[in-house]
Amino acid sequence: MAETAAxxxxxxxxxTRAYRALAGRMFWGRYGLLTIGLVLxxxxxxxxxxxxxxxxxxxxxxxxxxxxxxxxxxxxLGTDALGRDVLSRLLYGGxxxxxxxxxxxxxxxxxxxxxxxxxxxxGGIVDEVIMRGVDVMLCFPSFFLILAVIAFLEPSLTxxxxxxxxxxxxxxxxxxxxxxxxxxxxxxVLAARVxxxxxxxxxxxxILPNALAPIxxxxxxxxxxxxxVESSLSFLGLGVQPPAPSWGNMLMEGKDxxxxxxxxxxxxxxxxxxxxxxxxxxxESLRDILDPRLRR
Amino acid sequence: xxNKPLLTVNGLVKHFDISGGFLDQLRFxxxxxxxxxxVVHAVNGVSFxxxxxxxxxxxxxxGCGKSTLARTIIGLYPPxxxxxxxxxxxxxxxxxxxxxxxxxxxxxxxQDPYASxxxxxxxxxxxxxxxxxxxxxxNAIQRAERIAAVMDQVGVRPGWATHYPHEFSxxxxxxxxxxxxxxxxxxxxxxxxxxxxxxxxxxxxILNLLxxxxxxxxxxxxxxxxxxxxxxxxxxxxxxxxxxALCELAPVRELFEAPRHPYTRLLLSAIPKLGGERRRSxxxxxxxxxxxxxxxxxxxxxxxPFATDLCRVEAPTLQDYGGAxxxxxxxxENRI
Numbered sequence: 001m002a003e004t005a006a007x008x009x010x011x012x013x014x015x016t017r018a019y020r021a022l023a024g025r026m027f028w029g030r031y032g033l034l035t036i037g038l039v040l041x042x043x044x045x046x047x048x049x050x051x052x053x054x055x056x057x058x059x060x061x062x063x064x065x066x067x068x069x070x071x072x073x074x075x076x077l078g079t080d081a082l083g084r085d086v087l088s089r090l091l092y093g094g095x096x097x098x099x100x101x102x103x104x105x106x107x108x109x110x111x112x113x114x115x116x117x118x119x120x121x122x123g124g125i126v127d128e129v130i131m132r133g134v135d136v137m138l139c140f141p142s143f144f145l146i147l148a149v150i151a152f153l154e155p156s157l158t159x160x161x162x163x164x165x166x167x168x169x170x171x172x173x174x175x176x177x178x179x180x181x182x183x184x185x186x187x188x189v190l191a192a193r194v195x196x197x198x199x200x201x202x203x204x205x206x207i208l209p210n211a212l213a214p215i216x217x218x219x220x221x222x223x224x225x226x227x228x229v230e231s232s233l234s235f236l237g238l239g240v241q242p243p244a245p246s247w248g249n250m251l252m253e254g255k256d257x258x259x260x261x262x263x264x265x266x267x268x269x270x271x272x273x274x275x276x277x278x279x280x281x282x283x284e285s286l287r288d289i290l291d292p293r294l295r296r
Numbered sequence: 297x298x299n300k301p302l303l304t305v306n307g308l309v310k311h312f313d314i315s316g317g318f319l320d321q322l323r324f325x326x327x328x329x330x331x332x333x334x335v336v337h338a339v340n341g342v343s344f345x346x347x348x349x350x351x352x353x354x355x356x357x358x359g360c361g362k363s364t365l366a367r368t369i370i371g372l373y374p375p376x377x378x379x380x381x382x383x384x385x386x387x388x389x390x391x392x393x394x395x396x397x398x399x400x401x402x403x404x405x406x407q408d409p410y411a412s413x414x415x416x417x418x419x420x421x422x423x424x425x426x427x428x429x430x431x432x433x434x435n436a437i438q439r440a441e442r443i444a445a446v447m448d449q450v451g452v453r454p455g456w457a458t459h460y461p462h463e464f465s466x467x468x469x470x471x472x473x474x475x476x477x478x479x480x481x482x483x484x485x486x487x488x489x490x491x492x493x494x495x496x497x498x499x500x501x502i503l504n505l506l507x508x509x510x511x512x513x514x515x516x517x518x519x520x521x522x523x524x525x526x527x528x529x530x531x532x533x534x535x536x537x538x539x540x541a542l543c544e545l546a547p548v549r550e551l552f553e554a555p556r557h558p559y560t561r562l563l564l565s566a567i568p569k570l571g572g573e574r575r576r577s578x579x580x581x582x583x584x585x586x587x588x589x590x591x592x593x594x595x596x597x598x599x600x601p602f603a604t605d606l607c608r609v610e611a612p613t614l615q616d617y618g619g620a621x622x623x624x625x626x627x628x629e630n631r632i
Contacts, residue, residue: 125318128318128319186411187406187407187408187411187412188411188412188413188414188415190367190372190404190406190412191404191406191412191413191473191476192414192425193372194370194371194372194399194402194403194404195399195403195425195426195429195476195480196392196395196396196399196400196426196429196430197425197429198392205414205417206414209414209416210414210415210416
């Protein structure tokens with residue numbers, strides 16, 4: 001009796017501030033980075049998507065009366081050498097970055113999955129040919145490959161997305177192949193074959209859904225990579241062409257007046273930093289959560 | 297039970313090339329390249345028949361080719377040579393399309409209930425797959441009714457059909473696995489160690505389930521196992537395998553009371569027994585040779601206490617000894 005009474009009196013104690021603090025620490029320990037990543041990615045995406053609604057000025061509107069204005073009440077993040085509002089350009093530039101990130105990664109995941117599943121499932125000479133192709137692609141320093149291709153083609157947004165996608169699928173292909181190799185010997189895949197399922201159904205209903213976790217992680221990290229590549233290209237003048245804003249070409253335009261108007265470089269740089277950090281945190285924590293060996 | 301053979305296996309051979317990709321096979325020696333292949337001789341010329349309505353057990357130690365035999369018969373691996381006849385028709389060289397009608401009739405239950413159900417599919421989706429393939433005329437309601445009926449038969453509440461496999465215990469998963477095999481209304485079921493991954497307390501339940509299903513549906517089983525006590529309990533005939541070859545194939549009573557092949561005798565003497573006089577079990581001498589480098593002649597001669605020079609050169613064939621088949625030169629020469 002005394003014991004149960006003691007336990008009962010302790011029960012309300014479980015809801016004390018100390019308990020809540022402990023639960024909070026456990027939550028942050030496990031999901032802290034994920035939360036930060038989600039918030040960063042979510043905020044950046046939302047701001048970019050809502051750019052036409054929330055941008056205070058037209059990102060292309062020149063204003064000779066407000067050239068190189070420092071951040072202040074009229075222009076929250078200042079204006080550039082042509083008097084354009086930096087905040088508005090930043091918001092519109094974000095659309096470019098995120099769009100490039102998603103489309104390029106979507107393309108690279110599609111190519112990587114198709115080749116990886118094929119190589120892993122059919123094996124033999126098919127596998128050999130595809131994986132040697134991957135090795136060859138990995139031999140090129142991809143940024144210089146992109147530079148070379150863009151220099152030949154006209155540097156448009158579509159071309160950039162396609163070229164980034166076409167040069168970044170190798171990691172996904174290797175992951176997909178590795179997963180497929182183990183999954184195709186799993187008994188549930190054999191059972192599907194015994195039932196008489198055709199190859200496409202086995203690949204798409206049985207193997208693909210079980211192979212997606214590591215590919216999702218790699219895709220999330222890939223978005224960060226693609227955003228960086230696009231910014232670098234735009235900075236070098238081979239990406240999004242002015243006057244269309246992109247974080248990369250805003251940086252480039254800012255570098256000439258770095259000493260007198262540092263905000264022109266600082267804000268786009270900071271935006272790139274936060275977005276890439278967000279995707280990297282998201283990818284890393286997804287990896288930890290999805291990896292059964294690291295669970296708990 | 298009739299004596300009509302349902303499935304006939306003739307001289308089945310299955311070899312696996314494990315030498316890897318082309319670049320792994322290349323060897324460089326004495327100034328020139330050569331291609332080196334490494335082959336696992338998993339099944340080497342196995343012939344037997346499974347009679348309609350019986351349970352034929354295949355026993356043998358780990359790595360003797362039991363599972364390969366099962367998977368080759370069911371059509372998961374193409375045989376290297378030999379033929380498989382189902383009701384007298386060849387099924388080993390069919391295109392996937394021509395094989396489809398046989399897929400409904402020949403089903404398989406796998407060993408590991410944790411690996412044999414797709415973790416991303418609900419139970420009703422898992423059970424729906426064979427139905428959609430083999431009964432395309434059924435509508436969704438009819439399929440759901442069939443799923444519920446089979447789930448009921450295997451002892452899983454039909455109300456759980458919308459749950460995922462990870463929500464079930466090992467025994468329940470194996471019941472679902474059996475349900476999947478039964479969905480397409482098969483005649484012949486290959487069970488590849490269906491109970492060896494389960495708790496002992498669950499094993500009997502699953503065995504009884506398999507035997508009940510056999511009675512109700514007139515199934516024929518090819519039962520792969522290494523558990524001799526299970527074999528004694530469920531089978532009509534037993535095939536003993538060693539290093540990819542059949543040593544002995546006999547009715548279950550015969551085999552347990554009067555084993556003929558030296559390997560069978562050694563295998564049976566290794567069963568631990570409770571009570572009675574302590575019998576000295578015959579020790580099996582030596583290691584099992586690997587199926588990569590098979591010994592010439594009788595594969596068992598390395599460990600056989602009765603081996604002669606003939607055994608080391610010539611492989612014995614199955615001979616009939618009053619209903620029991622055994623492959624042994626010693627038996628042929630009447631010296632064992």
